[in-house]
Amino acid sequence: MTFARPDHMSDLDTIPRMPAWVTSGRVETLETVAFLSGAALSHLHVVLSREDVPQTLLRDRLALRAAEACIAFSGRPERAGELRDAVHLLRPDDLPGPAGETYLAWQRAVEKPVSVKALGRALPNVEPGQIATWFDTGQGGPVGRAAMVLEAVLREAPRAEVTALILADAAIAQALGWDHLMPLLAAGLKRADLRKRGDDLRLACHRAIVSSVAEAVHLSADLARRAAHLKAVAPKLRAKGACDAVEMFLTRDAVAPSALPLPDRAARRLCDRLVDLGAVRELTGRDIFRLYGV
Numbered sequence: 001m002t003f004a005r006p007d008h009m010s011d012l013d014t015i016p017r018m019p020a021w022v023t024s025g026r027v028e029t030l031e032t033v034a035f036l037s038g039a040a041l042s043h044l045h046v047v048l049s050r051e052d053v054p055q056t057l058l059r060d061r062l063a064l065r066a067a068e069a070c071i072a073f074s075g076r077p078e079r080a081g082e083l084r085d086a087v088h089l090l091r092p093d094d095l096p097g098p099a100g101e102t103y104l105a106w107q108r109a110v111e112k113p114v115s116v117k118a119l120g121r122a123l124p125n126v127e128p129g130q131i132a133t134w135f136d137t138g139q140g141g142p143v144g145r146a147a148m149v150l151e152a153v154l155r156e157a158p159r160a161e162v163t164a165l166i167l168a169d170a171a172i173a174q175a176l177g178w179d180h181l182m183p184l185l186a187a188g189l190k191r192a193d194l195r196k197r198g199d200d201l202r203l204a205c206h207r208a209i210v211s212s213v214a215e216a217v218h219l220s221a222d223l224a225r226r227a228a229h230l231k232a233v234a235p236k237l238r239a240k241g242a243c244d245a246v247e248m249f250l251t252r253d254a255v256a257p258s259a260l261p262l263p264d265r266a267a268r269r270l271c272d273r274l275v276d277l278g279a280v281r282e283l284t285g286r287d288i289f290r291l292y293g294v
Helices: 009-013 030-048 055-073 080-088 097-111 116-122 128-135 142-156 161-176 191-195 198-236 242-249 264-276
Strands: none
Touching: 030 142, 030 161, 030 198, 055 080, 055 097, 055 161, 055 191, 055 198, 080 097, 097 116, 097 161, 116 128, 116 161, 128 142, 128 161, 142 161, 142 198, 191 198, 198 242, 242 264
16 A cells, blocks of 8 residues: 655645634524534535545544543543543453443444444444334434434433434435434534424534534544645555554544554554654553554
8 A cells, every 4th residue: 555645735724614604603593503504514515525534534533522422411421531441442351331332332333334234233222123213204404304313212212312313413414415424413412402302402403513513624624634644654664564554543533552453562663653753643641551543
């Protein structure tokens, strides 16, 4: 696998920013906020069509944010660092715990193209028939349909926030013709929003989309720059298996050295080398059991 070095660093700043009028937050009517959420999703659609945006990595990073939001909804204390540890440092016979299960559900949800079968894999404790029923709830625009899915799930299963939010994001993806689910709603909603119904819930979902899309666009630009730098330094890596390791960093939020296709000591040296080159970051601040990511 070979990578082309970018010709101009200015090329990395070409991802269009969200127009300020979309995120102004000065309007409150359902119709106007619905218009703004549609504009936000249209802008994100353009960003996601760009080849320089590392799509798989973006989805995995957004999955972490969605899992963190869901954990907060449930009143648990775990945040991003603890969630990464719960999943990436998991041994073969260990159980991830409730927080880890939430994170794994979101990771599985973004891995495969949207379908009832893929959603069943992400939500193994929910009957496939029930998933299909909830997923087919509602009509109309992407966000309006997502709100109806959210309401239908939480009406029947008030504590199934993770299921509801995954299916709602899947409804948006399907309505927009996206192959993969993009976690958006969870990070933009408040806990109290999940108890709303009807137009109040739709309004909350439209607001959540506007704020979450703005963050996703910013994250896309940041990851595009970081991914380009990693690709640029890749030819400097001499270790056997380094190209496969680079590909892992380009598709995963966090990577443990033990997961890389290299011997243990070589994997740690490669991670240290990439940190020295400014291509990846050490994410934990620890001396042992470290995790690395773009």
